Amino acid sequence: MERPTEPYLVPTTERRLHAPHGRRATDARSHVREGVTGCRIVELPRVTDPRGNLTFIEAGQQIPFRFDRVYYLYDVPGGESRGGHAHRQLEQLVIAASGSFDVIVDDGVNRERFFLNRSYYGLHIPRMVWRELDDFSSGSVCLVIASDPYEEADYYRDYAEFAADAAAERGEAAA
Numbered sequence: 001m002e003r004p005t006e007p008y009l010v011p012t013t014e015r016r017l018h019a020p021h022g023r024r025a026t027d028a029r030s031h032v033r034e035g036v037t038g039c040r041i042v043e044l045p046r047v048t049d050p051r052g053n054l055t056f057i058e059a060g061q062q063i064p065f066r067f068d069r070v071y072y073l074y075d076v077p078g079g080e081s082r083g084g085h086a087h088r089q090l091e092q093l094v095i096a097a098s099g100s101f102d103v104i105v106d107d108g109v110n111r112e113r114f115f116l117n118r119s120y121y122g123l124h125i126p127r128m129v130w131r132e133l134d135d136f137s138s139g140s141v142c143l144v145i146a147s148d149p150y151e152e153a154d155y156y157r158d159y160a161e162f163a164a165d166a167a168a169e170r171g172e173a174a175a
């Protein structure tokens, strides 16, 4: 495939949305910014409207997994960070529903930082990726669509344990 001029920005699908009542719908042009950790930015559909814009997510359509749970972080005090864990099986889409924040992701080898500041972009985080969230703007809301119900047994809370299991999955012998 030809390399895009803008790094990691790949137009994937294009379809016109049905816009009833004469409202204007944007092209659901899905741009994917794929990072080195397997995480990627998904551009969600937008129905723009003078009365306020609307974005929707349908299971199995805009994101590559079915979901059982939605949760959100809010009232995060300045300077605080959240996350600091990885999941054995769970995958997630993280959206800055309001305001902005950074998501630092780490697959045990590579580490990268995504800046989220639009309610129509989601960061897809696959399983076995360590994540931390920081630099929350005042009043920001972090909306998370999660593939599975909450289950503490699915968490890695210890980075060394996560990194060892991630290395084993890559077929690397324990250090």
Ligand code: TYD
Pocket: 069, 071, 081, 082, 083, 084, 085, 150
């Ligand atoms: P957690 O995912 O550990 O967030 P962070 O890593 O940012 O601290 O969740 C914090 C607490 O909230 C955890 O002790 C359990 C609880 N919790 C639920 O009960 N249900 C949920 O869906 C989530 C995400 C957390």
